[in-house]
Amino acid sequence: MTSAAHESMFTASVHDDDVVRVLGTDGTLDARNDPGLSPEEVVHLYRHMVLTRLVDDRLVTLQRQGRIGFHIGSLGEEAAIIGSAYALRKQDWLFPCYREFGAALLRGMPLERYLDNMFGNANDPVKGRQMPDHYTCKAAQFGSVSSPIGTQITQAVGFAWAAKIQKQDLVALTYFGEGATSSNEFHNGLNFAGVFKTPTVFICRNNGWAISVPTERQTASRTFAEKGIAYGVPSVRVDGNDLFAVIAVTRDAIRRASAGEGSTLIEAITYRMGGHSTSDDPTRYRDKSLLDPWADRDPLARIKRYLDKQGWFTDAEEQKLRTEIDARLRDLVEASEKTPPPSLESMFEDVYAEQPWHLREQCAELLAGPRAPSAHH
Amino acid sequence: MTQMNMVQAINDALRIAMRKDERVVVMGEDVGKVGGVFRVTSGLYDEFGDARVVDTPLSEGGIIGAAVGMALYGMIPVPEIQFSDFIWPAYDQIVSEVAKYRYRSGGEYTSKMVIRTPVGGGIRGGHYHSQHPEAQFIHVAGLKVVCPSNPYDAKGMLLASIADPDPVLFFEPKRVYRAAKGDVPEGEYTVPLESAAVVREGQHVTVIAYGAMLYEALDAAQKAAEQGIETEVVDLRTLWPVDIETIIASVKKTGRLIIVHEAPKTCGFGSELVSLVCEKAFYHLEAPPVRVTGYDTPFPYTLEMEYLPLSHRILPAILDTARAV
Incomplete structure (x- = not known):
């Protein structure tokens, strides 16, 4: 297939008359928006994208084996997630949806802790209190994942607004899917961001699907990006499967925010190549042929073509990387799986800063009951 | 000591907290130049400016x-929610986010804030300016819920709420x-959030x-005292976690126990209080506990004084309960 054919297919599916793209499907870069990454940076990011994809693969397998309860992955969306997270400066913060573990790992969340979260064990950062993929990592300036749609959007605005009041130069970036643009909090968040000119970067991962509902059922707008216009928030559409373009537009949004020019809405056009989560069966609503054009635009394959062209990362190096990641995952999964669950008492901690009388009573009741360790002997 | 009403006492507490700690920010609909529709934030905009006393867009979900x-x-x-009747667009943020942040992040983050909101009827406000929705928040693990009845407590409990590490819903009885x-001391003082007050002593009910x-x-x-019945009256002040020991x-x-609240009877906070008393003091009860509450209807306009559990409904409950054998 020629690159022209790729282009026309893209146009047909996403009306991309105004989409920022840097990395051509043939592995060449468009100099106009090239973020100017060094070879080391490109290899580093490619390695991280491979890690993210292999973690995804492994977690789906673990779920199918019944060893973990759930996983919600980022198959096909790695460039949108990792490119935008990479564009952040050290002082910036990230308010996630639930599909961005690749960003958390890139920003410094230990893989061990992420896997502990998948097992809800005693070392899980959230102490086994939330489903898998609902983690947190304050050290990485990464927020806390919750399931309700869009709630993180206004929170990112409030965080950025507070920084602005305190005259600190930082940007809060938040992720959400295109489905979340239908939520109250998308409108609240963009409206507050527009009015108070907060240093917020909104990344809408338009991956085509909100579980089984396609984009045309979310909006009658031509694009998701144009929703920013009504709120006075400049917006841009970017090829979300193009790591270079995602980095370029996110950096530009951060620069604007940092300069006091306010928020930006970025619509990253990508595609959810898997189900919504391991609980989903996309064959019930999505014809397999719809995946074909997107398989050609796979964000990892696109960078690999670029790396091949530059000669920066050989097939042998790739094979070595995959073998190393596989071995590391095997060891870490084994360790996480063996780690015991959190203590019974931990269920009653952190509800309040100090435990009130009713939780002390309820904890004592549980500990005196048949499920308490002391009842076993 | 200065004579103040509750509006003045709460305003004083906000001013003291904002002078003491520049992290304190007041935000909401009309809280700025106009000083709030009840004037509770009056003058704060002039003293602290529009970065710390913020008129927000008209969206409770956005505010919270x-x-x-x-x-x-x-x-x-x-944040101020102008009437508690309008808090529901923010309920998702309060229930799913504010209340759970500490727990769901394993203690890494907190969403510590004090949500002030006027509550209650008797002001000719109809459905949407009269309700008293404490039960819907007490039921949510992770929130503290307070409702002072007088200026001294309002100031001291608001300062205690702002100093508290947990999110607090601060209900202000607007009637x-x-x-x-009442007399309110000048300067800073706190009224602890965990204590109810016995405001009248009595041995019969x-x-x-x-x-x-x-x-x-x-x-x-x-x-009732005029008829020889001595009633002990407990002002809960903090609704949750409730001061169970005093009760x-x-x-x-x-x-003998009577519980009075404006909110509807079914699944109201009174139901929980009766259950707690039955669990902890059943054999001390000499008469069935009684709830005198709002009815299980939407809050009415013309008949609001019939809906509310006013003195004329509480008195017969006291007499009947005190005399029950």
Whole structure:
């Protein structure tokens, strides 16, 4: 297939008359928006994208084996997630949806802790209190994942607004899917961001699907990006499967925010190549042929073509990387799986800063009951 | 000491907190130049400016969602919801986010804020300016819920709430915003959030009330005393976590319990209080516990004084309960 054919297919599916793209499907870069990454940076990011994809693969397998309860992955969306997270400066913060573990790992969340979260064990950062993929990592300036749609959007605005009041130069970036643009909090968040000119970067991962509902059922707008216009928030559409373009537009949004020019809405056009989560069966609503054009635009394959062209990362190096990641995952999964669950008492901690009388009573009741360790002997 | 009403006392507390700690931010609809529709934030805009006393767009969900982000950053937001009847667009943020942040992040983050909101009826406000929705928030693990009845407590408990590490829902009984007056010390002091107050002692029957209904309970207690019935009146002040020790001590003393609240009866906070007393002091009860509450209807306009559990409904409950054998 020629690159022209790729282009026309893209146009047909996403009306991309105004989409920022840097990395051509043939592995060449468009100099106009090239973020100017060094070879080391490109290899580093490619390695991280491979890690993210292999973690995804492994977690789906673990779920199918019944060893973990759930996983919600980022198959096909790695460039949108990792490119935008990479564009952040050290002082910036990230308010996630639930599909961005690749960003958390890139920003410094230990893989061990992420896997502990998948097992809800005693070392899980959230102490086994939330489903898998609902983690947190304050050290990485990464927020806390919750399931309700869009709630993180206004929170990112409030965080950025507070920084602005305190005259600190930082940007809060938040992720959400295109489905979340239908939520109250998308409108609240963009409206507050527009009015108070907060240093917020909104990344809408338009991956085509909100579980089984396609984009045309979310909006009658031509694009998701144009929703920013009504709120006075400049917006841009970017090829979300193009790591270079995602980095370029996110950096530009951060620069604007940092300069006091306010928020930006970025619509990253990508595609959810898997189900919504391991609980989903996309064959019930999505014809397999719809995946074909997107398989050609796979964000990892696109960078690999670029790396091949530059000669920066050989097939042998790739094979070595995959073998190393596989071995590391095997060891870490084994360790996480063996780690015991959190203590019974931990269920009653952190509800309040100090435990009130009713939780002390309820904890004592549980500990005196048949499920308490002391009842076993 | 200065004579103040509740509006002045709460305003004083906000001013003291904002002078003391620049992280304290007041935000909401009309809280700025106009000083709030009840004038509770009057003058704060002039003293602290529009970065810390913020007129927001008209969206309760946006107000609380943004306040969560501010709290995560380390500010101490004190958002105002103009009437508690309008809090529901923010319910998702309060229930799913504010209340759960500490727990769901394993203690890494907190969403500490004080949500101030006027509550209650008797002001000719109809459905949407009269309700008293404490039960819907007490039921949510992770929130503290307070409802002072007088200026002294309002100031001291608001300062305690702002200093508290947990999110607090601060219900202000608007029917007595200006009617309740009293001596209020100048400067900073706190009233602890974990203590109820026995505001009238008696040995025959216990009446538990809070907010504006406290005055109805006291009025009924005075009238009962004229008939020889001595009523102990407990002002809960903090609804959750409730001061169970004070309640149980009073019930053990009187053996008879009446709970008064404006909210509808079914699944109201009174239901929980009766259950707690039955679990902890059942054998001390000498009569069935009684709830005198709003009815299970939407809050009415013309007949609001029939809907509310006013003194004329509390008095017969006191007399019947005290005389029940």
